[in-house]
Amino acid sequence: MASSSAGADAAPYHPTTIGGIREIAESFDGVLLDQFGVLHDGRTPYPRAIEAVARLHAAGKRVVIVSNSSRRSAGTVGKLVKMGFEAEWFTGAVTSGEMAHRCLAERANAWWRALGTRCIHITWSSRGAISLDGLGLQVVGSPAEADFILAHGTEAVGEPGDGGGGGGGARDASLEELRALLRECAAEAQRRGRPMPMVVANPDIVTVDGAGGLITMPGTLAQWYQELGGDAVLMGKPSPIIYEAAAAMAPNVHAGRWLAIGDSLQHDIAGAAAAGTGPGLFIVGGIHAEEAGLRGGPEAGNAGSGWNAGALARLCGEHRAAPKWAAAWMQW
Incomplete structure (x- = not known):
């Protein structure tokens, strides 16, 4: 697993590495969850993503899909169900197309x-x-x-x-x-x-x-x-409009108690921060994998993966995105 060079209160462009969401589960009540590059690659779910969402649901977290998809929201959860996720795990979904x-x-x-x-x-x-x-x-x-x-x-x-x-x-x-x-x-x-x-x-x-x-x-x-x-x-991330629509689906989750999970520093992480939803968990294995020097594929999980902490810090700085945590893959 990668090692961050800083702790929880370190410089903003050095996120703290975690082995799984379970380590930070007390820090949030709801999840603003990206799809592509986090749950699946557009065709196939990542090995530990299904279990992670199931565990989030079992822990009482409100999970809302927030996706820059050109399509309308209605079919979003249905496509995830076809991949092996359960519809009841999701509070709702909102897409940029919607x-x-x-x-x-x-x-x-x-x-x-x-x-x-x-x-x-x-x-x-x-x-x-x-x-x-x-x-x-x-x-x-x-x-x-x-x-x-x-x-x-x-x-x-x-x-x-x-x-x-x-x-x-x-x-x-x-x-x-x-x-x-x-x-x-x-x-x-x-x-x-x-x-x-x-x-x-x-x-x-x-x-x-x-x-x-x-x-x-x-x-x-x-x-x-x-x-x-x-x-x-x-019409989607990083614009506040999509975060407002997502938060409205779970009004009992207070501002600041959402966790934004995504693989785009510019859209998922910086967008959520600008909307004031709460901290961010950056998934390194998505669109920035090569730039961050990712080592280890999705089958290896977080324990068998790593990245170049300096390269990731530079990326975060370039995108003015300060995720609180980072993990190679979506994993409980």
């Missing part, structure tokens, strides 16, 4: 009401198309026709249509093609003299995949667009 859908449907403030309904839709193909059914949106084919950009994925661009489940379909697009499209959108916004906002339904930069690599996510598109001078509105 927050995007809710805001587009409700149009609760002046900004959303002024957004318009004509959008360029950047979506998925091999990972499954995202339906815009019920939102009253019109998918358009060129920046000149668009009020805003809606980013659910990084593989395809929606063809002109009504945006519903049938919609106009989608055509595959490479990342370079998407980057060129964003340049066109930024140029069109400049020509108009007003923003063409991007609504980002999944703010993750990358995520793990079952093949052992990383997949580019819509948060990368948001970064590119912002570099071009465009406006991007993040």
Whole structure:
């Protein structure tokens, strides 16, 4: 197991290493739990993750999935059940895709009401198309026709249509093609003299995949667009909006008594800290594994894994993220 060079009250960028959640179980009442890179790799659950969630439930902890998933919340727990988790272990789930859908449907403030309904839709193909059914949106084919950009994925661009489940379909697009499209959108916004906002339904930069690599996510598109001078509105972590929705599912858990568990320093750890939910447990074996010098795979568990403490401290500093604890894998 890795050894942190500092104790519980050490410098913020040197989290304390733990062998399992059981060691800190008295420190929290609820868990804001990430999925990808923590519970599973997108296809397969990590060896000790199922037991960890079962033990959290048995200990009376309220467990809420907080996921930067482009999809709506309803199917989240069902997919985990198919992997071997039990539905009753989870108090609920909230996804960034759900927050995007809710805001587009409700149009609760002046900004959303002024957004318009004509959008360029950047979506998925091999990972499954995202339906815009019920939102009253019109998918358009060129920046000149668009009020805003809606980013659910990084593989395809929606063809002109009504945006519903049938919609106009989608055509595959490479990342370079998407980057060129964003340049066109930024140029069109400049020509108009007003923003063409991007609504980002999944703010993750990358995520793990079952093949052992990383997949580019819509948060990368948001970064590119912002570099071009465009406006991007993040609908999930690290934005407070998703933490507020998650905390509302367990009102008996007081602010500061949540434990945020995740593998993204920028999203899971820094986001929860900014929202004031409580301390964070960073899972090193996710998207930052290579950068942190992780040694040992998920089968080895925390006892058989380690990482470069200096590299992790540098990563935490780069992302301005100060997790209180770190572990290689999700383990009780």
